[in-house]
Amino acid sequence: MIADVDAPALSQSPLLPAHLALGARMVPFAGWNMPVQYAGISAEHLAVRSSCGIFDISHMGEFFVSGPDATAWLDSLLTNRAASLNPGQGQYTLLLNEKGGVIDDLIAYRLDHDQWFLVVNAGRLDEDRTWFSQHATPGVSFTDDSPAWAAMAIQGPLAPQVFHAITDGTASLPPRNGIAKLSLNGTTCIVCRTGYTGEDGFEFFTPAADGPAWFQKAVAAGATPCGLGARDTLRLEMGYPLNGNDLSYDRSPLEAGLGFFVALDKGPFTGRDTLLAQKASGLPSRLTAIRMAPGAPPPRAHYPVFHNDTPVGELSSGGISPSLSAGIAMAYLPPALATPGTQLEIEIRGRKWPAESVKKPFYRKPPSD
């Protein structure tokens, strides 16, 4: 019942020794050998929601962009308004192709007036680097510095305490979406107050060789080691898109519901003409949040979606939400069907199961005291 996979040569995370010491189950992901779970996906998921978890994100790419024209150059290639950021601030943004489809979603941080730090997805790293390199221009220096860095995401309501513990109280977390360069143990590290879980937390970038020690220090400070399995269920509960599943070369960020991160009025950028046309004539589809009725099997990517017995699309992501104990999924559907309360059916192994469109996010944090 369990197939063995002949995996091609995989990239190894600098944190591999820490994963093996912690008994991680390793799987191939986007060309990397990465931990999918340690103790169990549900327990890891719930640890992030209630206390704190740590994820290896060393497979993600780290780019540096600098020079007097760096900000204008990024504003010509990315959807969000880079020029609106002050040094120390970051923003979620998208890199589009000429027809307005998504190459990658990323976070761009303004490290200094003329210096930027970009964190991109592993699965699109090579394409991103190629795209940026092909669009090179005098006055802008672009560097892919990914191999030099170990990266970890420390997420959950107790993440600030873990940060305090691992930095021995010598450093402060930047504000939400902020970035700071830290001098720690004689090396330069980068901390960003961002994440992919819907919880407070930070992403921490250290010299690759120092990564395992930092990871273990965070675990000793109370962070539960978490794999890609929990990372996926946490982001899905928030309705955050996963590139390759919920974002694609053929769908615009407007269709993905990411219009908040698209500054159409900032001036020309790659893909803008398509987005303006969609804005004028209406979106061809909308990424819709879908919740299964109780008792259904887990919804999964590529399952067909029906409305009144008519096929209307397929799921782009899906799974059982550990926080809600319910099946949740996303699909690109005709915009009218994205209205919350619309009745749908998901076909699973030949049988149709009831579901409905709901509002994002699937999961909302209970109000704290």
Next chain:
Amino acid sequence: MPAPANARFAASHEWILSGTADATVGISDHAQKELGDVVYIELPKVGRKVAAKEAIAVIESVKAASDIYAPVAGTITAINDAVAADSSLVNSDPYGNGWLFTIQPDSPADTDALMPEAAYLASLES
């Protein structure tokens, strides 16, 4: 976690008890560990006649859906309603409360031809 002494194993990771008319079937401790948290189970209908190695049930973990195969040919005589309601029993007690269904083998010799636990565990090493 050790299996009952009369458990016999299929290479596809199901176990079946030998020496009983209605033979209990489940998945191995190794398989439940490999799957991780089980979140959904689909069981066959009672009375269904099944062929050996036929896919007759589905176990879904957080990450994937996996087929469960009939370890021998026979007729399904009962299913475990408790495990259908609480699929985590497969993880917590794979050789006990996490059993899946019982089958009346067409030929008891088919069960005895499967692997004892020691041979099954050795097969995992190779």
